[in-house]
Amino acid sequence: MDLRNGSSAKKGAGEVIVVTSGKGGVGKTTTTASLGAALALQGKKTLVIDADIGLRNLDVILGLENRIVFNVVDVAKGLCKPNQAIIRSKKSQNLYLLPASQTDDKDIVGEEEMKVAIDKYRREFHYILVDSPAGIEQGFKNACAGADRALIVTTPEVSAIRDADRVVGLLSARGIDPDLLVNRIDYDMVRRGDMLSIDDVQDILGINLIGVVERDETIIVAANCGEPVVYNTKSAAGEAFSRIARRIGGEAIPIPDGRSNSLFGRLGRRLGIG
Amino acid sequence: MFTALKEKLFGASRSKSVAKSRLHFVLVQDRAGLTNEEMASFRRELVDVIERYFVIDEQGFDIDYERAGDTTTLLINSPVVVKRQDAIHGVAGARHQAKSRSRKKRKDQRASQAASTA
Secondary structure, eight states, X not given: OOXXXXXXXXXXXXXXXXXXXXXXSSSHHHHHHHHHHHHHHXXXXXXXXXXXXXXXXXXXXXXXXXXXXXXXXXXXXXXXXXXXXXXXOXXXXXXXXXXXXXXXXXXXXXXXXXXXXXHHHHTTOSEEEEEOOSSSSHHHHHHHHTOSEEEEEEOSSHHHHHHHHHHHHHHHHTTOOOEEEEEEXXXXXXXXXXXXXXXXXXXXXXXXXXXXXXXXXXHHHHHHHTOXXXXXXXXXXXXXXXXXXXXXXXXXXXOOOOOOOXXXXXXXXXXXXX | OHHHHHHHHHOOOOHHHHHHHHHHHHHHHHHHTOOHHHHHHHHHHHHHHHHHXXXXXXXXXXXXXXXXXXXXXXXXXXXXXXXXXXXXXXXXXXXXXXXXXXXXXXXXXXXXXXXXXX
């Protein structure tokens, strides 16, 4: 049965978006969990898939590690029914997780198997977010196999941007024009001239910017507790992820320019030094 | 605000510019798929060819790969030193059309910019 009622999905099938980066540790899993939770909060039935076979983590970020029975490899190999393997979030009716296998090697499934497995869920969800492993090998290829769109996560650092650039090239070769998410920006450092700005990053990578997330301690607190940061309405990062989720759905929400809103910041701008 | 004030007074820190130029260097090589040696010889040969027709300032000579959508553009920036009358004729008679590309930050002193789509 088709449980979706929104209009944003393509005819008869949910959209599959791969979240990838090339470099590890830039925030792919946090991004996948946060956007999944945000889309679910916005009424979109969303499935997040952990494609990092052997090194799963999306389950702990979502606080669902105790409820895993089957995983994505079981679905790909036909060892269980598709709906036996997905776990519903405690916090949302609309958010589901398909965990990775922790004991298998990432080469155990191929691209075609992965694509077939993902396609089994398309009809039931508005959005399917696939958390890609770091790197550009088999695990990355599997994660991209069934994707309609891609989101590249990067941080404003030389190594992360370099790897993101590789991934842009690989995705273009697959006919996917990815969107860019710049994570962990520190506007104070940008102002000091010690961090690449959003414009710099966008200029270098030359792809569409879908959002910016500030470096924010609430991300770590949320990860400690296994609760996606978007549930914390006081978190700047959580709010940023919510806005990005809306942009994914096609809403035109401006990206904040990151200027300080403190009294001194406003005063500074009045004086022309902000 | 105080950091901004400090910058105005004492000048900005520069690590961002270092990051940019290092990225620029690795990305040109990554995107072109050329080795260090190939890149160096590509550069040398280009300079040789351009010098046959123009007087150039080799210091500012720069090769870049730029991506917009699904097209990648090879950008060769070559500052031309126009001193003599014959050099001006050289520029006017050149078949290479100087094309101004979109990069805002490149609106600098570079005298000539030849672009070709790869």
